[in-house]
Amino acid sequence: MDLLVMVVASLVVVPLAVFWGGSPVSLVLGLIFALFSPGYALVAAVFPKRHDLDIVRRLALSFGLSIVVVPLIGVVLNYTLWGIGLYSVLIALLIFIIAASAVAYYRRRRLPPEERFEPRFRLRLSQFWGGHHLLDKALLVLLVVVIIGAIGLLVYVARPPEVGEAFTEFYLLGPEGRAADYPDVLSLGEEATVTLGVINHEQVATDYYIRIFIEGKAVAEVATSTLAGEEEWEQKVSFTPLGVGEEQKVEFWLYKGNENTPYHVLGLWVDVLGN
Amino acid sequence: MNRTSLIKAILLFAIIAVAFYMALYPRLNYPYPLHVDEWMHLGYTNQILNTGHLNYPHPFHGGQWEVGGHPETGYYLWFGTSLLATGSTWLVLSRLMPALVLGLIAFLAYAWGRKRGFGLEAAFFATFIHTTIRFLGPAFLVPVTLGLVFFPMCLILLEKMEKDWRPLPLIVISLVALFLTHGTTAVAVGFVLVIFLVFYLALSKNPIRRMLPSLTCLLLIPFSGLVIFLWNRAFVLREIQNIINAEKIPLPAIPIPLLQLGYIMIALAVIGFGFMIARGGWRNYALLVPTIILLFFVQFYRQWFNIGPDILYERGWLYVMLLMAFIAGYGLSQLRQLGLVFFKRWRWGALSVYIALALVVVFALFLRMDGYAKEEYYHVVDESTYHDFKWMGEELPQDSIVLLNPYVGWAYVPISGQYVYSAQAYPWGVEQAKEINGFFRAGAPDTEYIREKNVNILYSPYPLKNPDLVEVRDGVYILREGN
Numbered sequence: 001m002d003l004l005v006m007v008v009a010s011l012v013v014v015p016l017a018v019f020w021g022g023s024p025v026s027l028v029l030g031l032i033f034a035l036f037s038p039g040y041a042l043v044a045a046v047f048p049k050r051h052d053l054d055i056v057r058r059l060a061l062s063f064g065l066s067i068v069v070v071p072l073i074g075v076v077l078n079y080t081l082w083g084i085g086l087y088s089v090l091i092a093l094l095i096f097i098i099a100a101s102a103v104a105y106y107r108r109r110r111l112p113p114e115e116r117f118e119p120r121f122r123l124r125l126s127q128f129w130g131g132h133h134l135l136d137k138a139l140l141v142l143l144v145v146v147i148i149g150a151i152g153l154l155v156y157v158a159r160p161p162e163v164g165e166a167f168t169e170f171y172l173l174g175p176e177g178r179a180a181d182y183p184d185v186l187s188l189g190e191e192a193t194v195t196l197g198v199i200n201h202e203q204v205a206t207d208y209y210i211r212i213f214i215e216g217k218a219v220a221e222v223a224t225s226t227l228a229g230e231e232e233w234e235q236k237v238s239f240t241p242l243g244v245g246e247e248q249k250v251e252f253w254l255y256k257g258n259e260n261t262p263y264h265v266l267g268l269w270v271d272v273l274g275n
Numbered sequence: 276m277n278r279t280s281l282i283k284a285i286l287l288f289a290i291i292a293v294a295f296y297m298a299l300y301p302r303l304n305y306p307y308p309l310h311v312d313e314w315m316h317l318g319y320t321n322q323i324l325n326t327g328h329l330n331y332p333h334p335f336h337g338g339q340w341e342v343g344g345h346p347e348t349g350y351y352l353w354f355g356t357s358l359l360a361t362g363s364t365w366l367v368l369s370r371l372m373p374a375l376v377l378g379l380i381a382f383l384a385y386a387w388g389r390k391r392g393f394g395l396e397a398a399f400f401a402t403f404i405h406t407t408i409r410f411l412g413p414a415f416l417v418p419v420t421l422g423l424v425f426f427p428m429c430l431i432l433l434e435k436m437e438k439d440w441r442p443l444p445l446i447v448i449s450l451v452a453l454f455l456t457h458g459t460t461a462v463a464v465g466f467v468l469v470i471f472l473v474f475y476l477a478l479s480k481n482p483i484r485r486m487l488p489s490l491t492c493l494l495l496i497p498f499s500g501l502v503i504f505l506w507n508r509a510f511v512l513r514e515i516q517n518i519i520n521a522e523k524i525p526l527p528a529i530p531i532p533l534l535q536l537g538y539i540m541i542a543l544a545v546i547g548f549g550f551m552i553a554r555g556g557w558r559n560y561a562l563l564v565p566t567i568i569l570l571f572f573v574q575f576y577r578q579w580f581n582i583g584p585d586i587l588y589e590r591g592w593l594y595v596m597l598l599m600a601f602i603a604g605y606g607l608s609q610l611r612q613l614g615l616v617f618f619k620r621w622r623w624g625a626l627s628v629y630i631a632l633a634l635v636v637v638f639a640l641f642l643r644m645d646g647y648a649k650e651e652y653y654h655v656v657d658e659s660t661y662h663d664f665k666w667m668g669e670e671l672p673q674d675s676i677v678l679l680n681p682y683v684g685w686a687y688v689p690i691s692g693q694y695v696y697s698a699q700a701y702p703w704g705v706e707q708a709k710e711i712n713g714f715f716r717a718g719a720p721d722t723e724y725i726r727e728k729n730v731n732i733l734y735s736p737y738p739l740k741n742p743d744l745v746e747v748r749d750g751v752y753i754l755r756e757g758n
Contacts, residue, residue: 013360021362030361035375046441057431060386063379064428065445067353067421068452074352075329075455083327084352086359093356139281146285150292154378157299158371160306165658171666171748179670182745184755201662247742268745269755 002119003044003101006037010097014090038073038093039065041100048107050117058117069096168206169199170254170264175236185271188244192270196252197234200227206256208263212239213251241272248272286395287385291378293640294402298377299370300644301406301414301652307661308369309652310408310415311682311700317365317689318698320351324358335684337676337694344507349456350418365689369416376420377402377413380597383427388604390434391558392612396604399636400543401427403643404596405535407650410589419590422460425453426597429464433471433492437481440488443495450499458503458514459586463569463594465496470568471561472496478557531574532592533599535650537642539635544599547606562605566598607632655686663734664690667751671732678725679734681708687734696730719744725754 013033016026040062047053053061073092074084082088108116173195174181183192200206209223219242224233241248247269253262301309308314315335319342322334330343345351357368381398388397404423406412413420429449432442446468453461472493476486504511533541551559573591611632618624656664660683667677668691675693684698697707714724718740719733725743733744733752744752 017360017362022364022367023362027361027363027367030363031357031375034357034360042445046445053435056386056389057435060383061428061431064383064424064431065449067424068445068449070356071349071352071452071455072448074356075348078329084323084329084355085327088327089356089359093360133278136278136281139278139285143281143285143288146288146292150288150295153292154295154371154374157296157303158367158374160366160370161304163304163306163658167659167662169659169662169666169748171670171751172745173670173747179747179753180672182747182755199662201658249742264749266746266748268747269742 003041003105006040007098007101009033010037010094014094017090018086033093033097034070035066036062037066037097038069038100039063039067041097041104042069044104044117045100045107048104048111048117049115051115052117055119164203166202168202168208168254168256168263169197170252170266171197172252172266172268173197173234177234182268183250183270185273186241187273189240191238191240192250193236193238194252194268195234195236196222197232198224198227198254199232200229202256203229205229207258208233209255210237211253211255211262212237213249213253214239214241215243215245215248217242241270244272244274246271283395287382287398290381290385290395290398290402293399294377294381295374297402297643297647298373298414300647301650302370305654306366306370306658307654307656308416308686309654310411310417311655311685312411312417313369313415314655314685314689315698315700316347316350316354316417317369318685319345319347320355320358321365321689321692323348323351324355335688335695335698344510346458346503346507346510347418347456348506349452349454350421353421353456354416372416373414373420376416376424377404380404380413380423380427383424383431384597384601384604387427387431387434388601391605393601393604393608396607397601398604400540400600400603400607400639401597403536403540403600403639404593405532405646405650407532407535408652410532410592412593418457419460419593422453422457422464423593423597425449425460425464426467426594429468430471433468433489436488436492437475437479438485443488443492446492447495447499450496451502454500454503455506459590460594461500461503462587463591465500466569467565467594467598469493469496470565474557474561474564478560533596535643535646536596536599537639537646539639539642540600540603543603543606543610543635543639545606546610547602547604550606550609551602562598562601566595566602569595569598607635655683656690660686661690663748663751666748667732667734668692670747671753675732676728676730677732677734678711678728678730680736681711693732696728715739719752722754730754 009029010033013029017030020026042065043058043061073096074089077084077088077092173179175193175195177195182194186192196210198208205226205228207224207226209221211218212220219239220237222235222237227233239250249267249269251265251267254264256263308317318334322331323329329348330341332338333342358365361368381401384401385394385398388394404413406414411417411419413423429446432446436442450461450465453464472489475489479486548563551563569591573588573595611628614628614631615625618628664687671693673693676696677687677693678696679687681697681699681704682701684695685700687695688698697704697711699708715735715737718738719725719735720741722741722743725733731754733739735750735752739752743755745755746752
């Protein structure tokens with residue numbers, strides 16, 4: 001039964017990882033698949049008898065030997081046509097788990113039933129609840145609380161914390177919204193277009209406005225709407241050089257709220273040719 | 276489940292919760308990997324997953340040279356497989372894994388020690404293993420942390436082998452996998468196993484027939500190291516050279532880090548030493564001897580013997596701490612047993628002993644946390660730098676090569692997926708870092724310098740005034756097309 005459950009759970013992991021990778025279910029089952037199942041199957045195959053190992057050592061070795069099996073499978077895959085990829089790794093691990101489970105099943109079947117290892121998780125709660133001392137009941141409740149607490153603690157501390165760093169992302173893209181094709185050489189009077197972006201990480205709603213300067217002279221201004229925390233703003237803006245000259249500096253000054261000093265300054269250089 | 280089992284299960288899960296907390300303590304308020312080595316290993320893992328092979332372009336510099344037979348490949352495959360199986364991002368798993376690995380170390384310590392009556396105590400003190408930016412530790416997701424799992428696991432297998440041949444191949448393949456994961460730890464685990472086997476063979480009263488598996492294991496352990504020689508001959512030869520001609524460590528000597536474990540754990544380890552000597556037996560001697568040898572080695576070898584390789588000196592403290600955790604656990608269990616015998620005629624004797632032990636444990640934990648709180652950890656990137664790198668990875672061409680401070684280069688690559696001109700860990704590459712920093716401070720006036728280095732993106736902490744560069748984001752400059 002234990003082997004069957006493990007094989008079925010392992011079979012579920014492959015589609016989960018492929019189609020729903022990153023979901024909490026995929027995370028939990030994937031970790032069991034990679035960090036427990038190969039070792040469990042191996043231990044079951046090598047030690048099929050009940051008295052070969054107690055349950056604690058069996059579980060401990062299952063985790064430990066998974067760390068042994070997984071890299072060795074990866075090394076073997078490296079020398080195959082399939083290499084080390086999503087499908088090859090998952091399928092190779094799956095084959096290992098199924099093969100080791102089959103060996104374990106075969107070896108267990110050859111033993112008298114009373115000698116076979118068979119995990120027993122029969123917890124008859126009603127019987128336990130009715131027939132035990134109050135202290136034992138309290139301890140059982142405490143055990144459940146501690147287990148839930150341990151898992152809760154893991155989830156709580158493992159989640160990425162909010163750092164609370166206050167900053168704003170300000171960036172400049174080309175006219176097509178890619179970091180390419182920035183205005184480089186222009187004719188006098190020709191309008192140039194770039195894309196400006198702002199992302200608010202200030203932890204509070206913030207107003208921004210941007211001034212565009214060419215050679216120190218303001219030529220355009222654009223304001224964002226009020227951006228809520230983590231809100232993004234992106235817009236195409238245009239400017240026209242005022243005179244002919246090489247290496248004219250075009251600057252984009254980002255201001256926050258009503259402040260008079262720029263928060264960020266970005267810049268590019270253009271050569272402006274006469275008509 | 277009887278009452279004793281229930282209490283033990285409660286305590287075990289509580290200890291595992293402590294392990295989770297201990298491993299995550301340094302990063303409670305920080306979402307990203309902490310140590311430069313964590314970033315470096317992420318880069319290698321990602322490169323293996325991207326290329327699908329164990330021979331690949333350098334993960335940080337690209338096609339400048341090819342990496343093959345990396346000595347920590349086993350770790351990359353283990354972490355890479357975890358990424359693939361869960362479908363999670365490295366950001367999630369690199370945070371979760373240290374907690375799971377330390378929880379596993381504690382569980383294995385419990386599984387190993389419980390037959391001798393100190394499982395819970397050993398598990399508890401195993402969570403105390405310290406983490407510093409110098410010799411690393413279980414709070415960092417690095418190969419040596421994974422390697423620590425193999426100490427209790429191999430000891431469990433070794434114990435099983437006293438009656439049985441079956442654990443023998445498991446021990447050998449474990450050592451092979453460990454040599455591919457972290458060679459230094461494999462040497463240390465092999466050393467501990469050899470001492471256990473020698474004491475067993477010399478002092479055990481078992482008939483010779485039952486000792487044959489252990490004798491075979493003793494002969495096979497050195498051969499398991501051959502795998503790393505076949506895997507990367509040049510690396511092994513270089514390390515042998517290091518042993519023969521020890522180079523001066525570029526870092527200052529490590530002050531004794533055992534104090535970070537707290538005086539109570541140290542006192543219990545000393546008590547455990549005493550009990551082990553007093554009680555005798557091959558199992559006790561087999562644990563004492565490697566601990567003492569390793570302790571003397573990491574503390575005194577540099578001053579007295581001056582033999583390498585440095586890595587054993589750097590990481591050796593972790594092995595000492597783990598073995599001392601077992602001994603401190605043994606010491607605490609012996610005090611418990613002694614107390615129960617001593618006060619057994621008194622009505623409240625047992626309760627008093629358990630209350631006293633609980634106080635010892637609580638104070639030990641308090642002192643341990645105090646030691647942790649005093650430790651300083653740096654952050655390679657802050658949140659805005661992380662967003663800069665992420666943006667660069669998303670917006671700038673994937674074949675970009677970036678010039679930036681080499682000391683953040685190792686973080687740049689896993690975040691952005693692009694290559695860098697240089698990535699270093701202090702104290703290596705100081706001259707290069709100075710040169711690059713000086714170039715940035717001067718405003719990057721020399722376009723030829725940029726071209727020579729074949730880079731097209733610059734990430735500078737100073738404003739740059741070169742008209743060939745477009746500042747597309749705070750500190751991010753791209754070389755103008757056509758230049």
